[in-house]
Amino acid sequence: MKKINSVLLSLGIIAMGIIVLFLCVYLLPILAQEAAAVHPEVAYLQYPILLGLYATAIPFFYALYESLNMIYVIERKSLFSSSIIKGLNYIKYCAFIIIALYVAGFIILDTANAFPPIMALAGLVIIIVSLMVATGSVFIKNVLLKFPLSN
Template sequence: MKQVSTLFLKIAVILIGIPILALCIFLVPKLGDLAAQLLPEAAYIKYLVWIVFYASAIPFYFALYQAFKLLRYIDKNEAFSQISVKALMKIKYCAVTISVLHVLVLPLFYLFTEIDDAPGVIFVGLLVPFASMVIAVFAAVLQKLLQEAIDIKSENDLTV
């Protein structure tokens, strides 16, 4: 049963990465061009958009890799180990990095809001940083719980 559930989660991790890859290939260049069209006096903004989105894809895929490693540790019955805690810590740092990068882009969303007169665009710009921070907090809580469980386990091993 455990192998089936971790297999399902491994497939889900892979399937999560595919749409982001498609967005990076097809949507990010169009977003950069759109930013350059909306702000013709700052045509370099296109490259800023590309840098931020592609730079945030790197920690995203690194976090997916760490999640995949964590699932392998569960398969090997090494879930309650320091390597699992380190994987959760890396996932947390990746989520914080993604959130910070997308917060840096929020002034662009404000400029788009001013041009199009659509205040809902700012809320769309807040989705990724908010979701990333939720993941970071969740990973931090899991990391702390796992570390406490490992400490309790090591205390019990020493008393026996």
């Protein structure tokens, strides 16, 4: 039963990564072109915004990698391993990097007066989810630190 759960969790993480990769490669450039065609006054921001979104994808994919690595460690070794704590720290840092990049993007778009409300709502949802992931990883790390760790 434990093996089935870890396989399903791994498949869910891989599926999430494939979906986000599909969005980054195919859907985001199309949406950026359409937005530039609809709002030509801010078309010069098309590629900087795309670059910013791709920059946030890097820590996202790294956090997915760390999650898969933690599943592997839990299967092979133990839940109470020091590499689990390191993985949780990396996930926390990735979440904070995503938050910082989105806040910086908000500030840049606001100063350029090119901040559509739907983009603000989507960015706010991503910031809140990233904050929840960071908080959850810190909580789990603190719970695991109360138990003796094995290497």
